[in-house]
Amino acid sequence: MSRGYLVAGNWKMNGSSASNAALVEGLLRGIAECPAIDVLVCPPALYLDAVRRHIGAAPIAVGGQNLSDEREPGAYTGELHASMLNDVGCSHVLVGHSERRTLYGENDACVARKFVVARAGGLIPVLCIGETLAEREADQTEIVLKRQLDAVIAAAGIGAFINAVVAYEPVWAIGTGRTASVEQAQAAHAFIRGVLAANDAKIANSVRLLYGGSVKADNAASLFSCEDVDGGLIGGASLKAPEFLAICASAQILAASLDA
Numbered sequence: 078m079s080r081g082y083l084v085a086g087n088w089k090m091n092g093s094s095a096s097n098a099a100l101v102e103g104l105l106r107g108i109a110e111c112p113a114i115d116v117l118v119c120p121p122a123l124y125l126d127a128v129r130r131h132i133g134a135a136p137i138a139v140g141g142q143n144l145s146d147e148r149e150p151g152a153y154t155g156e157l158h159a160s161m162l163n164d165v166g167c168s169h170v171l172v173g174h175s176e177r178r179t180l181y182g183e184n185d186a187c188v189a190r191k192f193v194v195a196r197a198g199g200l201i202p203v204l205c206i207g208e209t210l211a212e213r214e215a216d217q218t219e220i221v222l223k224r225q226l227d228a229v230i231a232a233a234g235i236g237a238f239i240n241a242v243v244a245y246e247p248v249w250a251i252g253t254g255r256t257a258s259v260e261q262a263q264a265a266h267a268f269i270r271g272v273l274a275a276n277d278a279k280i281a282n283s284v285r286l287l288y289g290g291s292v293k294a295d296n297a298a299s300l301f302s303c304e305d306v307d308g309g310l311i312g313g314a315s316l317k318a319p320e321f322l323a324i325c326a327s328a329q330i331l332a333a334s335l336d337a
């Protein structure tokens with residue numbers, strides 16, 4: 078698979094200077110064991126600069142968890158412009174995480190603006206999409222995924238998806254300990270790739286699709302072995318270096334076997 082695996086950690090609103098330093102130290106001790114995959118961590122904004130400096134030249138990318146949807150910097154108290162994330166060494170930014178959508182009222186249009194601004198600012202957006210439990214039970218999963226994707230494609234154009242990342246995160250699986258089955262994950266990922274392919278098959282094939290939702294060391298290998306799953310977006314399990322590295326190791330084993 079030419080896309081390669083990406084394992085991303087979303088630290089959410091957790092950590093302190095001391096605990097982040099310990100977490101990064103733990104990651105630095107193990108990251109050399111995973112040369113065939115890409116690894117990304119998304120600390121709280123306040124700590125991005127320190128985490129980036131601590132990582133130094135080690136192969137761990139740093140990303141923001143959120144950004145402003147404003148195109149230009151200015152009088153937007155409390156907001157972060159894409160250029161600021163870039164300035165402190167971020168390569169990626171999460172866009173439209175379900176907690177942003179549900180707790181902070183980000184709708185499809187706002188998420189689409191953020192995707193556009195991230196791209197304009199030289200960042201790789203990790204676009205998070207996914208259905209709620211009620212939507213899945215009402216057989217609305219594909220309708221919701223298509224609506225969330227189409228909003229971004231309409232605003233940014235399919236060309237903006239070149240090398241972008243889409244994370245499929247069923248809302249009912251985030252932080253709940255409940256994981257999508259391998260069949261559910263693969264079906265949703267294949268559907269997402271199909272929506273992208275309807276716009277541009279080549280680009281669709283280049284987009285890395287991550288699964289997110291209660292990924293742990295003991296379920297990562299089976300999820301990552303799905304044809305259209307190119308890695309994971311990891312919340313809770315990214316806060317402990319051994320657990321996160323074990324998830325990375327699952328991707329590493331698969332990546333190495335594909336290379337062989």
Ligand code: PEP
Pocket residue numbers: 087246250251252253254289290291292310311312313314
């Ligand atoms: C997330 O927040 O993106 C996530 C997947 O969280 P968790 O792994 O804790 O379910």
